[in-house]
Amino acid sequence: MNLNETPQTATGGPAIVLVEPQLGENIGMVARAMANFGLADLRLVAPRDGWPNEKARAAASSADHVIDAARVYACLAEAVADLNVVLATTARSREVPKRVLGPREAATEIRRRESEGQAAGILFGRERWGLTNEEIGYADAIVTFPVNPRFASLNIAQSALLMSYEWLQAGLAEGELPTRFAIPATDTTPAPKAELVGLMEHLETALEPTGYFRTPEKKPVLIRNLRAILQRPGFTTMEVRALRGVIAAFQGRKARAEHHEES
Template identity: 45%
Template sequence: MPTETPQPDFVLVRPQMGENIGAAARAMWNFGLDRMRVVAPRDGWPNPRAVAMASGAGRLLDEAMLVETLPEAVADAHFVLATTARTREMTKPVYAPERAMQLAAAKIAEGQRVAVLFGPERAGLENADVARANAIVSVPVNPAFPSLNLAQCVLLLGYEWRRAAGEVAPERMQMDGSDWAAQADVEALAQHYEARMEEAGFFFPAHKAESMRRTLRNFWSRMPLTQADARLLHGILRQMVRWKDRGG
């Protein structure tokens, strides 16, 4: 059975090639989506080529809802989005993928069921299909080549859904087995370097020494050091002093 995770239903309307259905399943599962509905697939169902292409996402195909008509596929939906490049022939809201999935997330959070329609590979959704949708999702593609592969479109909407669901951090720091250095760690490092640099006669002339020390402290405070970084810098300085004491 599909997971209980709140998510939209992805509806493949009259898909043609089994390979594309399988690739769409794989793209869905990449982003934790597993509610696939398939409307009147051209080459029948189940489709061995879809299974081969789905790879580890074959479960989605086993559990996919198979129906003959679009009305059956969206009968339980409260809000339907149609992915299409045809936006001039109907009066409907048109959303970019990011905004569409934000809206889907808000409606699903309110307890509504949302369906997203994807058309067949050759020509996309027909006007009669789009007419059943509440809104349109339009991908900002090259107008000279607007056709998207079915699985590509599914992948794009799946990614935007994951972003809208709050599962994609805009930025994160990968820590490699060390925590950030505390102020005490940075202070000890600064004092270590100042002491050795003082012995080396670095702070010269005397009237510039205070400004040089302040610049050095500012340098350490700007640097995002980990505890491992601090230990490394301590070790480098100690080894350099030992090397000097040995006569180079």
């Protein structure tokens, strides 16, 4: 996915396939999770309450582009017919021998398959009992989440969010952030000496009428100390301009105060 794309125009990524989802609210929360991480292909297999579903739209919290594009299928076979690789989110099943992946490993594999031009999908089961062994049979591998074994229950929206997050993370370089959160590059080149001298002279001019220099004898030493302080940080041009703006603001305030006293 191009991180400069808006969520509404982002394309690519795995299809999120919900098998017989029962509550419209859960479908909506899955759509919201998908939109958060740039996914848009939502497929619904025989949703219990039919489709479209206004409760789903309300719960999607403005992820309308995902809701509007959602496709409904009568059976799982139809929903995954165009996919080259399918992963099923479920607890490990002894009855269905499949390769078992963690969410991060699964997301990395999806990215690799996508780079080879393969279409991928992730299956999520019913809220109450998940996927059947027959449905898991459509998958190339199982995805199991590393959760607290004493409280291992995740709803489908949580599961979809985890997989969507890992898919986005798998497409970023180490330490990279999506464009929206990245810190913009700034010019850290030190300002030319002429600009720094101008700042120093501006500060000296502003301080002169305040009595800061106390006596003519102490002025050269105080000026030298101030210049040493201003040289140390390596101010950029923008920083020099900002500091001169601060000085000018104080000068303007003092001039207005003096004018008020005279009037």
